[in-house]
Amino acid sequence: xxxxxxxxxxxxxxxxxxxxxxxxxxxxxxxxxxxxxxxxxxxxxxxxxxxxxxxxxxxxxxxxxxxxxxxxxxxxxxxxxxxxxxxxxxxxxxxxxxxxxxxxxxxxxxxxxxxxxxxxxxxxxxxxxxxxxxxxxxxxxxxxxxxxxxxxxxxxxxxxxxxxxxxxxxxxxxxxxxxxxxxxxxxxxxxxxxxxxxxxxxxxxxxxxxxxxxxxxxxxxxxxxxxxxxxxxxxxxxxxxxxxxxxxxxxxxxxxxxxxxxxxxxxxxxxxxxxxxxxxxxxxxxxxxxxxxxxxxxxxxxxxxxxx
Amino acid sequence: xxxxxxxxxxxxxxxxxxxxxxxxxxxxxxxxxxxxxxxxxxxxxxxxxxxxxxxxxxxxxxxxxxxxxxxxxxxxxxxxxxxxxxxxxxxxxxxxxxxxxxxxxxxxxxxxxxxxxxxxxxxxxxxxxxxxxxxxxxxxxxxxxxxxxxxxxxxxxxxxxxxxxxxxxxxxxxxxxxxxxxxxxxxxxxxxxxxxxxxxxxxxxxxxxxxxxxxxxxxxxxxxxxxxxxxxxxxxxxxxxxxxxxxxxxxxxxxxxxxxxxxxxxxxxxxxxxxxxxxxxxxxxxxxxxxxxxxxxxxxxxxxxxxxxxxxxxxxxxxxxxxxxxxxxxxxxxxxxxxxxxxxxxxxxxxxxxxxxxxxxxxxxxxxxxxxxxxxxxxxxxxxxxxxxxxxxxxxxxxxxxxxxxxxxxxxxxxxxxxxxxxxxxxxxxxxxxxxxxxxxxxxxxxxxxxxxxxxxxxxxxxxxxxxxxxxxxxxxxxxxxxxxxxxxxxxxxxxxxxxxxxxxxxxxxxxxxxxxxxxxxxxxxxxxxxxxxxxxx
Numbered sequence: 001x002x003x004x005x006x007x008x009x010x011x012x013x014x015x016x017x018x019x020x021x022x023x024x025x026x027x028x029x030x031x032x033x034x035x036x037x038x039x040x041x042x043x044x045x046x047x048x049x050x051x052x053x054x055x056x057x058x059x060x061x062x063x064x065x066x067x068x069x070x071x072x073x074x075x076x077x078x079x080x081x082x083x084x085x086x087x088x089x090x091x092x093x094x095x096x097x098x099x100x101x102x103x104x105x106x107x108x109x110x111x112x113x114x115x116x117x118x119x120x121x122x123x124x125x126x127x128x129x130x131x132x133x134x135x136x137x138x139x140x141x142x143x144x145x146x147x148x149x150x151x152x153x154x155x156x157x158x159x160x161x162x163x164x165x166x167x168x169x170x171x172x173x174x175x176x177x178x179x180x181x182x183x184x185x186x187x188x189x190x191x192x193x194x195x196x197x198x199x200x201x202x203x204x205x206x207x208x209x210x211x212x213x214x215x216x217x218x219x220x221x222x223x224x225x226x227x228x229x230x231x232x233x234x235x236x237x238x239x240x241x242x243x244x245x246x247x248x249x250x251x252x253x254x255x256x257x258x259x260x261x262x263x264x265x266x267x268x269x270x271x272x273x274x275x276x277x278x279x280x281x282x283x284x285x286x287x288x289x290x291x292x293x294x295x296x297x298x299x300x301x302x303x304x305x306x307x308x
Numbered sequence: 309x310x311x312x313x314x315x316x317x318x319x320x321x322x323x324x325x326x327x328x329x330x331x332x333x334x335x336x337x338x339x340x341x342x343x344x345x346x347x348x349x350x351x352x353x354x355x356x357x358x359x360x361x362x363x364x365x366x367x368x369x370x371x372x373x374x375x376x377x378x379x380x381x382x383x384x385x386x387x388x389x390x391x392x393x394x395x396x397x398x399x400x401x402x403x404x405x406x407x408x409x410x411x412x413x414x415x416x417x418x419x420x421x422x423x424x425x426x427x428x429x430x431x432x433x434x435x436x437x438x439x440x441x442x443x444x445x446x447x448x449x450x451x452x453x454x455x456x457x458x459x460x461x462x463x464x465x466x467x468x469x470x471x472x473x474x475x476x477x478x479x480x481x482x483x484x485x486x487x488x489x490x491x492x493x494x495x496x497x498x499x500x501x502x503x504x505x506x507x508x509x510x511x512x513x514x515x516x517x518x519x520x521x522x523x524x525x526x527x528x529x530x531x532x533x534x535x536x537x538x539x540x541x542x543x544x545x546x547x548x549x550x551x552x553x554x555x556x557x558x559x560x561x562x563x564x565x566x567x568x569x570x571x572x573x574x575x576x577x578x579x580x581x582x583x584x585x586x587x588x589x590x591x592x593x594x595x596x597x598x599x600x601x602x603x604x605x606x607x608x609x610x611x612x613x614x615x616x617x618x619x620x621x622x623x624x625x626x627x628x629x630x631x632x633x634x635x636x637x638x639x640x641x642x643x644x645x646x647x648x649x650x651x652x653x654x655x656x657x658x659x660x661x662x663x664x665x666x667x668x669x670x671x672x673x674x675x676x677x678x679x680x681x682x683x684x685x686x687x688x689x690x691x692x693x694x695x696x697x698x699x700x701x702x703x704x705x706x707x708x709x710x711x712x713x714x715x716x717x718x719x720x721x722x723x724x725x726x727x728x729x730x731x732x733x734x735x736x737x738x739x740x741x742x743x744x745x746x747x748x749x750x751x752x753x754x755x756x757x758x759x760x761x762x763x764x765x766x767x768x769x770x771x772x773x774x775x776x777x778x779x780x781x782x783x784x785x786x787x788x789x790x791x792x793x794x795x796x797x798x799x800x801x802x803x804x805x806x807x808x809x810x811x812x813x814x815x816x817x818x819x820x821x822x823x824x825x826x827x828x829x830x831x832x833x834x835x836x837x838x839x840x841x842x843x844x845x846x
Contacts, residue, residue: 055755070756093559103565103588199384230795285770306429
């Protein structure tokens with residue numbers, strides 16, 4: 001198992017995702033003799049997991065079963081332990097494309113936070129790229145290093161513990177892209193420019209507040225960045241439902257109803273389908289928006305550094 | 309270069325046999341002449357104008373390229389034969405960099421000759437005569453007076469505030485006066501300019517600059533640029549797939565180096581190109597194509613090195629069902645492709661060149677531009693014809709054979725990749741109804757792998773969702789859409805842009821699992837169990 005290369009069989013030391021059902025899952029570190037409790041009973045790693053294929057159904061002790069999934073950065077993002085607020089895959093997608101990340105890209109990031117974005121970046125820039133990630137919080141930085149090693153991507157990432165606004169990224173003229181997710185990104189714009197390759201590169205800053213964006217844009221302009229754009233991406237998820245709507249009783253006779261041609265034919269069909277319903281209904285499939293959705297995560301400001 | 313080529317071997321475990329076949333085909337040549345692929349692009353560029361030359365094989369192009377001068381080593385420098393993107397404000401256009409070739413962009417014409425040798429990201433000004441002059445520093449224009457009004461209570465629209473007439477402005481332009489100076493003159497001759505608020509003055513200058521100071525920037529193609537360009541210029545060709553939706557597809561599909569991906573798209577090859585960029589030449593891609601051959605107009609705009617195409621193979625959609633049922637035999641392939649290829653060639657050159665030549669038709673000559681520039685382009689093409697015909701005479705039959713062999717090899721390669729039904733992901737984005745496609749192609753994907761289906765409309769995806777639930781073998785199904793809002797950020801004038809895109813399509817994503825028992829596999833998610841109850845009623 002590694003976050004950058006698929007494997008088929010579950011092995012000792014792997015991080016696997018236990019999928020229990022609708023949006024309900026958690027990560028598990030596979031160990032000989034290890035046990036994991038689920039609501040369906042216990043999973044014994046040595047017999048239930050090791051040697052099995054990813055994507056298999058695993059029967060737990062109480063007879064219930066779960067699926068064991070291969071860990072992807074997207075699944076990791078949904079399951080990681082939060083040490084900070086994290087970036088989700090919707091924003092990560094746009095960041096990755098707009099920063100033009102691809103295999104071989106050298107990327108600077110700050111802060112590392114819970115390393116949600118870091119995993120996605122590493123996945124994209126492997127096997128020849130590198131991530132320099134800066135986190136001024138000692139404990140978070142150490143935890144991130146531990147995770148990268150566990151996920152077998154340690155060779156693609158360097159974690160540094162320092163204040164990016166004061167000390168920068170610790171590298172000069174090497175990066176193709178810089179990502180900032182810090183409270184005062186405008187203080188790090190100069191350092192970002194230094195970190196980017198001499199020939200240029202892309203930068204992105206993520207800020208929840210418009211005032212932060214305002215200051216960042218000014219700083220970017222002062223430092224000669226071009227193509228400064230700010231956008232916001234929102235994810236709308238739809239539940240797929242079969243909806244039944246009653247036909248109102250308009251006081252018409254039965255004769256009148258059956259003479260409505262095509263519709264009438266449909267109606268009798270639906271009648272047979274749902275004999276319990278007192279009145280005639282029409283059924284259709286619909287994508288129903290969730291009652292609540294994430295209305296704002298942050299503004300994403302992108303810009304380009306040119307040679308001059 | 310060597311590091312780059314040795315790594316994929318380690319990564320590719322599953323596609324190893326195929327990769328070695330690919331290396332045997334063109335590996336040595338490629339190592340010795342990394343610039344060949346680019347030169348090939350240029351040659352192909354010309355080849356579309358006359359079908360007679362279209363059977364020149366890649367190998368021949370290579371031979372020609374050996375004689376050509378070697379490129380500059382830096383990938384950041386604009387080189388002849390590159391694919392580049394022209395940018396003016398927010399308008400993009402992809403072009404091949406060719407000397408002495410007239411390009412029409414945003415109502416201006418010019419040649420790219422002067423741009424060669426400059427770094428990507430350089431801005432140019434078009435001078436009379438169509439040459440590009442690099443414009444290094446964008447000097448800010450400061451009207452001498454910093455005077456400004458506070459409100460518009462005394463500004464009356466009498467249509468007479470501009471003292472210069474249309475004819476005056478035209479005369480200035482005809483004299484070849486710099487755009488910057490024209491803007492200055494317009495400001496000086498505007499009686500209301502001084503009374504305008506500072507912000508209104510700013511807006512006025514910006515508007516005039518946009519019109520009179522045409523600055524063109526030449527940038528390197530990327531998924532970011534090309535998907536933005538396509539969505540703005542030719543959304544119909546990519547089924548209205550907005551760039552942020554494409555970004556979601558790449559992420560949810562976990563597209564990365566070393567994957568074995570299946571891509572089925574009718575988005576001019578844009579989705580394929582995006583997948584290729586993210587895989588960086590590592591791993592393998594099987595493109596499932598409808599009709600006679602895959603369309604890769606947008607793919608060629610990326611300017612990928614030849615090595616990237618070694619990892620790409622194609623398989624006809626019409627053969628997938630027979631392939632899955634086992635009635636499609638590999639041994640019958642050679643004769644089959646022999647029957648098909650000459651037919652395609654008789655119609656309109658060869659299949660391959662036809663598909664590769666489309667980029668120019670699509671991007672270079674979008675309808676509006678084609679009308680304006682058709683004439684000179686044709687003349688230019690003629691210049692190359694005699695040269696090309698010589699090459700053609702050298703070995704048409706030989707090339708035909710080569711082409712057929714190549715086609716056969718690609719098909720065998722694709723079949724070998726699909727054989728174990730262990731692909732690492734599936735990306736579908738087509739103009740077809742996705743349900744039947746998806747059910748069929750998912751058979752080729754290994755368990756615990758993501759898949760992503762794009763559709764311009766929501767309803768077909770509702771059907772996909774229901775059918776997948778019925779069939780089982782998938783979990784974590786999610787129907788979604790993204791909204792993208794762009795912002796104007798200026799001191800004291802920040803707000804969302806007035807216009808945003810109304811829709812960029814819908815995605816259905818999910819993860820494959822082992823489909824052990826059809827009856828129980830779909831009761832994991834609540835919605836399905838509800839649906840089942842309904843079905844049990846009758």
